[in-house]
Amino acid sequence: MTDYSRSSSNQESNNFRRQPKQQRGRERVEKILDAAAVVFDEVGYESATTHLIAAKAGTAIGSLYQFFPDKAAIFKAMELRHVERVKTFWAQVDIPTIAQLSLRAMIHNLAVAVAELFEQPVSRVVFVQFYVSPQILQAIDESMTQEAIDFMATILGQRNSAISTEQCHLLAEVCVHSSNAVMLAALRSAKQEHRQRLIQQIEDLMVSYLEPYVGDRQNDNVMKVMVCPHCQSSNLFKNGYRRGKQCYRCKDCGKQFVKTPR
Numbered sequence: 560m561t562d563y564s565r566s567s568s569n570q571e572s573n574n575f576r577r578q579p580k581q582q583r584g585r586e587r588v589e590k591i592l593d594a595a596a597v598v599f600d601e602v603g604y605e606s607a608t609t610h611l612i613a614a615k616a617g618t619a620i621g622s623l624y625q626f627f628p629d630k631a632a633i634f635k636a637m638e639l640r641h642v643e644r645v646k647t648f649w650a651q652v653d654i655p656t657i658a659q660l661s662l663r664a665m666i667h668n669l670a671v672a673v674a675e676l677f678e679q680p681v682s683r684v685v686f687v688q689f690y691v692s693p694q695i696l697q698a699i700d701e702s703m704t705q706e707a708i709d710f711m712a713t714i715l716g717q718r719n720s721a722i723s724t725e726q727c728h729l730l731a732e733v734c735v736h737s738s739n740a741v742m743l744a745a746l747r748s749a750k751q752e753h754r755q756r757l758i759q760q761i762e763d764l765m766v767s768y769l770e771p772y773v774g775d776r777q778n779d780n781v782m783k784v785m786v787c788p789h790c791q792s793s794n795l796f797k798n799g800y801r802r803g804k805q806c807y808r809c810k811d812c813g814k815q816f817v818k819t820p821r
Contacts, residue, residue, distance in 0.1 A: 588626055591616045592640060595633045596680035604634065604688065604695050631697070634688075638698040641685040645703070648672055649710050658717035662774050663766055664793060665714070670762045673742070683746055690743050707735045718773040730772055734765055789814045 594616035598607045609630055613620040627633045657665050677683045711731035738761050745757035786793050787809035798808040801817055808815045
């Protein structure tokens with residue numbers, strides 16, 4: 560367990576009126592948090608009440624009060640859940656590997672992961688409230704944005720070691736702030752189709768901006784993209800040699816093949 564996960568668990572313990580110990584209780588808490596996200600999204604934080612949240616969750620108000628004393632405690636638990644998900648996302652990214660992909664593939668993989676994160680109501684609402692009602696947040700501040708910048712700067716530094724650390728952080732800062740601005744507009748859009756178009760544009764925006772600095776031509780060490788000839792997946796791993804040639808196995812379809820990078 561990381562230092563973060565320990566501190567996060569301690570914060571959550573302090574936030575709950577009664578810490579759920581059984582699976583049924585944990586599932587009820589998750590249901591309350593998801594319902595709260597919907598209520599906050601529909602009527603706003605100020606107009607939201609614990610009774611509305613309990614009704615949306617399909618649980619008795621007494622059951623809600625077993626875990627949370629008020630809506631502020633519910634929102635703080637939502638914040639901690641979002642932070643946990645973001646930290647998990649960062650920790651799961653294999654930076655050396657993703658930095659070797661083509662620029663388009665690298666940005667696409669990151670963009671897809673972020674989009675999946677915001678498909679979750681809790682993360683979506685917390686992200687929006689960070690910008691529109693920052694005064695209600697208790698567990699998240701600008702330090703999280705800086706962590707995102709540091710994360711992106713590390714990836715850019717891996718792609719092109721000729722770029723200074725200062726330049727990597729500047730590029731990362733522009734990437735994080737600009738993508739967050741477009742993401743905010745997308746998540747606040749009432750039209751699902753328009754929301755998806757905006758999110759898709761983040762990928763083009765990042766690729767165009769970063770191309771002169773960490774594009775495929777600027778990165779002599781970037782691995783040329785290899786794809787599975789059976790399912791076209793790039794999720795591969797090396798699997799020994801056959802007749803002196805490198806063998807690969809696809810993690811998605813499980814088939815093995817021999818091929819040189821293109």
